Amino acid sequence: MREKKEEVRGLSLKIRRGICYLVLTLISVVCLFSFYMLFVNSTRAHSDIQKGFSLLPGKSFLANLSSVWENKTILIVRGLGNSVFVASLTALLSVYFSALTAYAIHVYEFRFKKAAFYFILLVMTIPTQVSALGFVKLITSMGLKDSFLPLIVPSIAAPAVFFFLKQYMESALPLEMVEAARIDGSGEFFTFNRVILPVIKPALAVQAIFTFVSSWNNYFTPSLVLTSSEKKTLPLWIAYIRSADFTKFDMGQLYMMIFCSIFPVVLVYLLLSRFIVQGVALGSLKG
Amino acid sequence: MKQKNLKRGRYRGYNRWGYIFLIPFFLIYAIFALLPMLSTFYYSFFENYMSGLRMVGPRFVGLENYIALFTQGDLLKYAGNTLIMWILGFVPQIAIALLLAAWFTDTRLRLRGAGFFKTVIYMPNLIMASAFSMLFFALFSNNGPVNNVLVNLGIFQEPFRFLASTAGARGLVALMNVLMWFGNTTILLMAGMMGIDTGLFEAARVDGASPFQVFSRITMPLLKPILIYVLITSLIGGLQMFDVPQILTNGKGEPDRTSMTLMMYLNNHLFNKNYGMAGALSVILFFITGVLSVLIFKSLTKGRKPGKERV
Numbered sequence: 001m002r003e004k005k006e007e008v009r010g011l012s013l014k015i016r017r018g019i020c021y022l023v024l025t026l027i028s029v030v031c032l033f034s035f036y037m038l039f040v041n042s043t044r045a046h047s048d049i050q051k052g053f054s055l056l057p058g059k060s061f062l063a064n065l066s067s068v069w070e071n072k073t074i075l076i077v078r079g080l081g082n083s084v085f086v087a088s089l090t091a092l093l094s095v096y097f098s099a100l101t102a103y104a105i106h107v108y109e110f111r112f113k114k115a116a117f118y119f120i121l122l123v124m125t126i127p128t129q130v131s132a133l134g135f136v137k138l139i140t141s142m143g144l145k146d147s148f149l150p151l152i153v154p155s156i157a158a159p160a161v162f163f164f165l166k167q168y169m170e171s172a173l174p175l176e177m178v179e180a181a182r183i184d185g186s187g188e189f190f191t192f193n194r195v196i197l198p199v200i201k202p203a204l205a206v207q208a209i210f211t212f213v214s215s216w217n218n219y220f221t222p223s224l225v226l227t228s229s230e231k232k233t234l235p236l237w238i239a240y241i242r243s244a245d246f247t248k249f250d251m252g253q254l255y256m257m258i259f260c261s262i263f264p265v266v267l268v269y270l271l272l273s274r275f276i277v278q279g280v281a282l283g284s285l286k287g
Numbered sequence: 288m289k290q291k292n293l294k295r296g297r298y299r300g301y302n303r304w305g306y307i308f309l310i311p312f313f314l315i316y317a318i319f320a321l322l323p324m325l326s327t328f329y330y331s332f333f334e335n336y337m338s339g340l341r342m343v344g345p346r347f348v349g350l351e352n353y354i355a356l357f358t359q360g361d362l363l364k365y366a367g368n369t370l371i372m373w374i375l376g377f378v379p380q381i382a383i384a385l386l387l388a389a390w391f392t393d394t395r396l397r398l399r400g401a402g403f404f405k406t407v408i409y410m411p412n413l414i415m416a417s418a419f420s421m422l423f424f425a426l427f428s429n430n431g432p433v434n435n436v437l438v439n440l441g442i443f444q445e446p447f448r449f450l451a452s453t454a455g456a457r458g459l460v461a462l463m464n465v466l467m468w469f470g471n472t473t474i475l476l477m478a479g480m481m482g483i484d485t486g487l488f489e490a491a492r493v494d495g496a497s498p499f500q501v502f503s504r505i506t507m508p509l510l511k512p513i514l515i516y517v518l519i520t521s522l523i524g525g526l527q528m529f530d531v532p533q534i535l536t537n538g539k540g541e542p543d544r545t546s547m548t549l550m551m552y553l554n555n556h557l558f559n560k561n562y563g564m565a566g567a568l569s570v571i572l573f574f575i576t577g578v579l580s581v582l583i584f585k586s587l588t589k590g591r592k593p594g595k596e597r598v
Binding site: 013016017020021023024027028030031032034035037038041050052053097098100101103104105107108109110113116120121122123124125126127128129130131132133134135136137138150153154156157162182188189192213216217219220223224234235238239241242243246251254255258261262265266269270273274276277280 | 318386421529583
């Protein structure tokens with residue numbers, strides 16, 4: 001009787017497992033399908049795309065790429081450069097100063113420590129959009145309209161990055177390490193830069209990637225700040241393409257432009273996915 | 288106590304560095320976040336907008352902007368749109384995420400390739416939302432690939448104009464939100480599930496509980512704190528819904544502004560230099576997120592720290 005039950009269970013487990021794999025494969029296909037279509041269509045010429053749907057790539061990948069490169073009104077390559085510039089500096093500043101802030105609260109004992117910590121925690125979930133009006137007025141009066149500075153500098157105060165690094169320090173940064181450095185005569189700032197930063201490198205890397213990606217993808221703020229073609233980042237060009245007359249577009253080129261905005265992040269993701277997926281659970285505060 | 292005194296004494300000379308290291312954060316936060324927020328509040332009490340090429344105001348009007356928002360604007364309609372599209376996206380997202388997270392953490396199933404699947408389902412989250420929307424716009428356009436297939440298979444006689452129908456436009460926004468966020472939710476829920484003592488599952492199994500019973504009687508109740516966290520963060524994210532509907536409908540919220548979200552409304556006011564109304568709308572959004580944030584704050588400081596466990 002018992003053996004039979006086990007057997008039935010074993011069988012039902014196999015069936016369950018089969019169903020799981022089936023559903024997982026289906027979901028993966030749904031996830032990847034639109035990106036696959038993007039890839040396929042970016043390799044096809046306008047006339048082929050007009051003829052209809054195809055699952056196989058065409059031969060016009062390079063032709064589409066060069067027409068994107070040579071486009072004089074929609075400066076995708078320039079936008080790509082701007083996006084890389086803004087996102088890299090944002091990631092760098094955000095991670096460095098958030099680590100410094102987290103370090104201050106983690107290591108030192110001072111009067112307003114608790115208050116400072118709770119303040120940052122409390123403002124963490126306030127979306128930047130709700131102060132956009134004041135932000136636009138402020139940067140206009142500072143003469144920083146159409147400049148990269150208002151996109152980069154505010155990232156020094158990044159509550160969510162701070163929170164993640166603070167959590168990480170609690171679990172991975174013993175205070176003895178700081179004391180040891182002091183006994184060796186190291187100054188506080190030196191200790192932070194040369195002793196602490198290397199120790200928390202894994203957490204810094206994860207947060208740098210997240211900050212980079214969210215800056216890369218940001219559309220709301222840059223659309224309020226940047227105005228000239230030379231300064232536009234990729235999301236602004238995507239919005240520009242959307243607002244142009246769709247029917248007159250070379251569709252191969254259009255798909256290639258989307259491809260250019262998506263591909264760099266996909267590449268980085270595929271190289272570092274293990275760390276990224278691990279990092280999500282550690283302190284994500286997104287919707 | 289003695290220990291503490293000793294610690295204090297040892298650190299006293301260094302502790303001023305705590306203040307120094309906090310300066311960059313608080314200085315930048317004050318200038319670029321706090322000050323703009325206060326001035327947004329301030330402007331919400333003024334009449335100040337562009338009329339043609341002429342700037343009207345600023346003139347103090349008290350609460351008139353707020354009254355106007357609720358009585359003549361379409362605030363409630365847009366709030367409704369945002370809520371509907373959020374629910375349409377959240378329900379399937381949480382259902383799929385719960386199912387996948389339960390499977391991935393099931394010690395009896397022992398699924399292979401979990402790492403691969405996790406990588407795939409998380410990917411859409413990192414994709415530029417605006418580019419993703421543009422892609423969907425192209426794929427679902429009137430003579431795009433999706434309509435091509437639907438017509439060729441004989442499902443439709445003629446192309447279905449997705450963005451000309453309310454259900455089509457909202458459905459697409461919801462679909463994209465599901466695709467972009469269910470992987471993230473799955474990973475968060477997995478972290479929560481892995482924090483549950485496996486002994487509980489073993490015991491239930493020995494007692495002959497079915498997988499469904501294990502899920503509904505053990506996993507779900509213990510997962511409640513993290514579910515609440517996911518719900519609230521997702522609600523805050525939903526309030527900020529902007530990129531996807533903005534690009535998909537070219538900022539118009541077509542058809543008939545039924546896919547116009549609150550953030551798109553705010554963005555419109557900002558672009559039209561309708562500062563008084565933009566300010567009032569911002570303040571309303573601030574208070575809604577503020578209430579939600581306090582709930583998160585409580586869940587974070589109550590000792591239960593969601594997402595602290597490693598995957």
